[in-house]
Amino acid sequence: xxxxxxxxxxxxLIARHFAPLAGPGADGLRDDAASLTPTPxxxxxxxxxxxxxxxxxxxxxxxxxxxxxxxxxxLSDLAAKGAxxxxxxxxxxxxxxxxxxxxxxxxxxxxxAAALHGCPLLGGDTVRAAGPTLISVTAFGxxxxxxxxxxxxxxxxxxxxxxxxxxDAALGLRxxxxxxxxxxxxxxxxxxxxxxxxxxxxxPRLALAAAVRRFATxxxxxxxxxxxxxxxxxxxxxxTVESATVPLSEAxxxxxxxxxxxxxxxxxxxxxxxxxxxxxxxxxxxxxxxxAAAGVPLAPIGTVAAGEGAPVFRGPDGALHRFPxxxxxxx
Amino acid sequence: xxxxxxxxxxxxLIARHFAPLAGPGADGLRDDAASLTPTPxxxxxxxxxxxxxxxxxxxxxxxxxxxxxxxxxxLSDLAAKGAxxxxxxxxxxxxxxxxxxxxxxxxxxxxxAAALHGCPLLGGDTVRAAGPTLISVTAFGxxxxxxxxxxxxxxxxxxxxxxxxxxDAALGLRxxxxxxxxxxxxxxxxxxxxxxxxxxxxxPRLALAAAVRRFATxxxxxxxxxxxxxxxxxxxxxxTVESATVPLSEAxxxxxxxxxxxxxxxxxxxxxxxxxxxxxxxxxxxxxxxxAAAGVPLAPIGTVAAGEGAPVFRGPDGALHRFPxxxxxxx
Numbered sequence: 001x002x003x004x005x006x007x008x009x010x011x012x013l014i015a016r017h018f019a020p021l022a023g024p025g026a027d028g029l030r031d032d033a034a035s036l037t038p039t040p041x042x043x044x045x046x047x048x049x050x051x052x053x054x055x056x057x058x059x060x061x062x063x064x065x066x067x068x069x070x071x072x073x074x075l076s077d078l079a080a081k082g083a084x085x086x087x088x089x090x091x092x093x094x095x096x097x098x099x100x101x102x103x104x105x106x107x108x109x110x111x112x113a114a115a116l117h118g119c120p121l122l123g124g125d126t127v128r129a130a131g132p133t134l135i136s137v138t139a140f141g142x143x144x145x146x147x148x149x150x151x152x153x154x155x156x157x158x159x160x161x162x163x164x165x166x167x168d169a170a171l172g173l174r175x176x177x178x179x180x181x182x183x184x185x186x187x188x189x190x191x192x193x194x195x196x197x198x199x200x201x202x203x204p205r206l207a208l209a210a211a212v213r214r215f216a217t218x219x220x221x222x223x224x225x226x227x228x229x230x231x232x233x234x235x236x237x238x239x240t241v242e243s244a245t246v247p248l249s250e251a252x253x254x255x256x257x258x259x260x261x262x263x264x265x266x267x268x269x270x271x272x273x274x275x276x277x278x279x280x281x282x283x284x285x286x287x288x289x290x291x292a293a294a295g296v297p298l299a300p301i302g303t304v305a306a307g308e309g310a311p312v313f314r315g316p317d318g319a320l321h322r323f324p325x326x327x328x329x330x331x
Numbered sequence: 332x333x334x335x336x337x338x339x340x341x342x343x344l345i346a347r348h349f350a351p352l353a354g355p356g357a358d359g360l361r362d363d364a365a366s367l368t369p370t371p372x373x374x375x376x377x378x379x380x381x382x383x384x385x386x387x388x389x390x391x392x393x394x395x396x397x398x399x400x401x402x403x404x405x406l407s408d409l410a411a412k413g414a415x416x417x418x419x420x421x422x423x424x425x426x427x428x429x430x431x432x433x434x435x436x437x438x439x440x441x442x443x444a445a446a447l448h449g450c451p452l453l454g455g456d457t458v459r460a461a462g463p464t465l466i467s468v469t470a471f472g473x474x475x476x477x478x479x480x481x482x483x484x485x486x487x488x489x490x491x492x493x494x495x496x497x498x499d500a501a502l503g504l505r506x507x508x509x510x511x512x513x514x515x516x517x518x519x520x521x522x523x524x525x526x527x528x529x530x531x532x533x534x535p536r537l538a539l540a541a542a543v544r545r546f547a548t549x550x551x552x553x554x555x556x557x558x559x560x561x562x563x564x565x566x567x568x569x570x571t572v573e574s575a576t577v578p579l580s581e582a583x584x585x586x587x588x589x590x591x592x593x594x595x596x597x598x599x600x601x602x603x604x605x606x607x608x609x610x611x612x613x614x615x616x617x618x619x620x621x622x623a624a625a626g627v628p629l630a631p632i633g634t635v636a637a638g639e640g641a642p643v644f645r646g647p648d649g650a651l652h653r654f655p656x657x658x659x660x661x662x
Contacts, residue, residue: 011563027481027482027483030482030483031412031481031482031483031551032378032408032411032412032482032551032552033376033377033378033408033409033412033414033472033479034376034377034378035374035375035376035377035474035479036374036375036376036377037369037373037374037375037476038368038369038375042368043366043367043368044366044367044368044369044375045364045365045366045367046364046365046366046367046420046453046454046469046471047363047364047365047420047454048420048421048422048454048455048456048467048469049422049456050422050424050456050458050467051458052424052458052459052460052461054461055458055459055460055461056458077363077364078364080363081362081363081364083364089377089378089379089469090379091379091380091381091422091467093381093383093424093465093467095462122377123377123378123379124379125379125380125381125467127381127383127386127387127465128383128386129383129386129460129462129463129465130383130385130386130462130463131426131460131461131462131463132460132461132462134424134458134460134465136379136381136422136424136456136467138377138379138420138469140377141364143366145368148364148366150358150362151358151361151362151363152358152361152362220362220363221363232342
């Protein structure tokens with residue numbers, strides 16, 4: 001009866017490539033909807049973010065890397081809200097030149113990332129788009145009832161902390177765009193590889209979620225650059241950050257050492273997917289201990305202050321820098 | 332400090348146009364995630380579907396109509412699973428030529444549809460796409476624990492029912508594409524308006540959800556054409572449908588009366604967004620009474636039979652028709 005032509009039908013593609021990723025409640029992806037119920041005593045936390053070829057990733061990026069990014073940027077949001085992942089939905093809009101090979105490797109990468117983070121596929125929709133490929137992921141997490149950590153709840157006097165290192169992904173993106181720049185050529189191969197990897201592969205800080213939930217007064221993930229995201233986290237409040245306290249990887253420090261203007265890239269670039277949060281000073285030591293126990297580096301970078309005005313960064317030369325909102329935006 | 336240029340920032344757009352649509356748990360759309368918890372004793376039902384300009388709607392369609400379609404196709408899935416809506420997430424990928432006027436009217440239409448169905452906005456992501464506008468909606472509903480109605484659980488002997496009327500939207504689409512066809516010109520203005528409206532504006536059958544949950548042994552919504560969706564609902568089973576039992580609107584009947592080949596369009600076209608379901612024969616009268624009480628027309632169109640093979644439709648001339656899978660597909 002059926003004549004699907006040279007390409008599999010949508011159902012055939014789903015059954016072949018995505019059904020193996022399906023979790024409980026997804027009915028093997030054979031239905032139009034999934035069932036999902038939080039653990040008793042828990043709330044669901046829901047978030048959605050899309051990545052677009054040519055905007056959020058390079059069309060030539062490995063499809064498994066694209067999958068890691070599409071899922072990772074969403075799991076990063078869950079981590080910053082203090083949530084543990086439960087599952088995700090996928091909207092895949094495929095460019096006209098898509099191939100089943102691309103899709104197969106994308107699905108494999110997605111499955112590996114989903115398994116790593118305990119976050120199975122619950123459903124999705126596949127459409128064709130007369131434009132670049134777009135991948136929208138809706139991620140579901142859960143927190144104990146009432147436990148979601150909000151973005152705008154910091155108080156004056158709270159200590160501002162950031163996980164991991166800042167600026168690697170933005171420098172990795174610069175490296176992709178200007179591989180022959182003097183600073184890029186001066187880096188060792190492993191430093192270049194580190195920066196390139198941080199741009200390609202977000203590492204959602206899910207290991208820190210429980211500590212964020214326990215100790216943070218406010219939290220968000222750093223996706224649009226530390227400077228801009230700090231401003232977003234502190235409406236009606238402000239802070240002064242000593243740039244020297246912002247944690248840098250060896251690779252980023254080497255790049256900035258060679259080319260000091262790259263500090264601006266590190267502070268305003270995007271795609272860090274680290275957690276930016278605030279804690280009461282009395283909780284700082286316990287929060288740091290919990291982060292250390294979770295294996296996540298954590299650095300205090302300033303203190304929330306009363307007063308309007310975008311956060312100020314004091315550079316190594318003592319000069320104060322403000323960065324306009326939206327200095328980095330995918331939009 | 333901020334210099335957003337001639338266009339609002341993403342945050343500005345969200346605050347102006349979408350924050351008024353935000354529901355409980357959405358924190359005014361100022362955070363990266365929302366909190367959502369099913370009513371005690373209930374499961375969440377989650378689904379995602381995208382519409383793309385030039386594929387699922389005409390780029391020149393009124394933005395409020397696009398909004399009604401983007402939300403409606405998802406609420407239709409919830410209704411078919413027996414779920415009551417709780418909220419939704421929105422991914423909006425805007426084509427390069429988007430305008431704030433378009434966005435404003437889209438948001439108004441979305442807000443009106445969301446209010447009509449009691450389904451508030453919980454969050455979203457806005458990106459730009461170097462291609463057609465794409466709108467992906469993740470819809471959340473809830474059912475009493477374990478109550479989700481699945482697609483593939485029909486049994487031989489169950490009666491197949493469909494809500495409302497079939498084929499209007501597909502004929503409305505034909506009307507858009509061939510307004511000067513003889514059959515189109517022969518229709519009265521109100522019939523043309525009815526068909527055009529059914530294509531533009533899905534009417535999710537949420538009023539039928541409770542009855543579906545109570546009585547249906549299997550259910551799905553009709554989005555890709557009755558013939559193809561019936562085949563999808565009955566893997567490993569079959570049925571023979573008397574075409575004369577398929578419910579048609581006056582407008583569709585008039586069109587098919589004028590041009591009999593349009594029956595194929597009605598049976599295989601998409602965008603009906605009616606509910607296709609099966610009930611045990613003993614429950615049929617009660618199901619019909621519940622549907623009548625909910626104000627939703629319901630028609631039995633056949634009986635599930637053991638045996639492989641796509642469903643067969645017997646035409647007015649007595650001839651048997653099978654329609655290949657994928658005879659209609661947006662993909």
